[in-house]
Structure formats: structure tokens, C-alpha cells
Amino acid sequence: MKIGQNIKELRLKSDFTTKFMAEEVGITEEEYINIENDGDVTLNLLEVIANRLSTTIVDIIELKDATGGVRNFFNNNNGNQGTIINIQGVNQEEIRKAYKEAYEDLYSEKLKRVPQLEALLHQHNIKFDF
Structure with a gap:
């Protein structure tokens, strides 16, 4: 063998x-x-x-x-x-790569929302602490 x-x-x-x-x-x-x-x-x-x-x-x-x-x-x-x-x-390597790409895309999209949310809070005079 x-x-x-x-x-x-x-x-x-x-x-x-x-x-x-x-x-x-x-x-x-x-x-x-x-x-x-x-x-x-x-x-x-x-x-x-x-x-x-x-x-x-x-x-x-x-x-x-x-x-x-x-x-x-x-x-x-x-x-x-x-x-x-x-x-x-x-193929486990393909799964790891796809997961990483999906996570990075999701994170990037969520990160883009932060300035929009801050602007809305200011616009409505809502106090916030980050």
C-alpha cells in the first residue's frame, strides 16, 4: 500500500x-x-x-x-x-476565502452607515456619546 x-x-x-x-x-x-x-x-x-x-x-x-x-x-x-x-x-480554503470576503463586504457596508447615522442625530438634535 x-x-x-x-x-x-x-x-x-x-x-x-x-x-x-x-x-x-x-x-x-x-x-x-x-x-x-x-x-x-x-x-x-x-x-x-x-x-x-x-x-x-x-x-x-x-x-x-x-x-x-x-x-x-x-x-x-x-x-x-x-x-x-x-x-x-x-474545498476548505475556498470556504475560508468566501467567508473572509463576505465579512469584509458586510463590515465595509456597516462602516459607511456611521457618518449617515451621525448626520441624522445632529439633524434632529439628539445627543450621543461614542
């Missing part, structure tokens, strides 16, 4: 570089390339890599592609302290 080759194939499908993946999982690029060349990888690191590739360890081992839908996996590793959700079939 060639886990490293499977990781590489999934990484290439996601258009990620080895440098990007290494930074995302917290290792050097050399260490990451070694993993893709079928070097040793711990189960914990394999899980981190799988999460970043929006897949599961099982899917990496069996080289299953995303099903085209959304699959949620709930893992509770610390009693009831939290839940980890992996979304497969959706």
Missing part, C-alpha cells in the same frame, strides 16, 4: 504545493516530501494531513475521492470537550 502516493495524488487534485501542505500540517517541506515518497508517517500526522485535504485517513488509504456531497464526521477525542468536523467534497 502506497499511502504517500495517495496523499500526493489527493494533494495534486486540490492544487496544493508541498510547501503549502508542510506549513499547514506543521512540518518542514522536506519532511512532507518524504511522507509523499512513502516515508514514515504517524497516525496523528496522517489525520492532520487528511483533515487538510478534506478527506479521511480511510479514504487516503483506499484512495477514495470525495463523493461530491458533504460528509460530516464527528470525533470526540476529549470526552465532551469539543467536536471536530471534517467536510469532505468541499
Whole structure:
């Protein structure tokens, strides 16, 4: 079984570089390339890599592609302290980028309203403290 080759194939499908993946999982690029060349990888690191590739360890081992839908996996590793959700079939980087853009647009629109609200308060002689 060639886990490293499977990781590489999934990484290439996601258009990620080895440098990007290494930074995302917290290792050097050399260490990451070694993993893709079928070097040793711990189960914990394999899980981190799988999460970043929006897949599961099982899917990496069996080289299953995303099903085209959304699959949620709930893992509770610390009693009831939290839940980890992996979304497969959706590029997490695109979600982060879209969320950031939407937030910035909303913030910008709200910021434009402040001078208008101040002018209305002055116009109607309403005292205010900011």
C-alpha cells in the first residue's frame, strides 16, 4: 500500500504545493516530501494531513475521492470537550476565502452607515456619546 502516493495524488487534485501542505500540517517541506515518497508517517500526522485535504485517513488509504456531497464526521477525542468536523467534497480554503470576503463586504457596508447615522442625530438634535 502506497499511502504517500495517495496523499500526493489527493494533494495534486486540490492544487496544493508541498510547501503549502508542510506549513499547514506543521512540518518542514522536506519532511512532507518524504511522507509523499512513502516515508514514515504517524497516525496523528496522517489525520492532520487528511483533515487538510478534506478527506479521511480511510479514504487516503483506499484512495477514495470525495463523493461530491458533504460528509460530516464527528470525533470526540476529549470526552465532551469539543467536536471536530471534517467536510469532505468541499474545498476548505475556498470556504475560508468566501467567508473572509463576505465579512469584509458586510463590515465595509456597516462602516459607511456611521457618518449617515451621525448626520441624522445632529439633524434632529439628539445627543450621543461614542
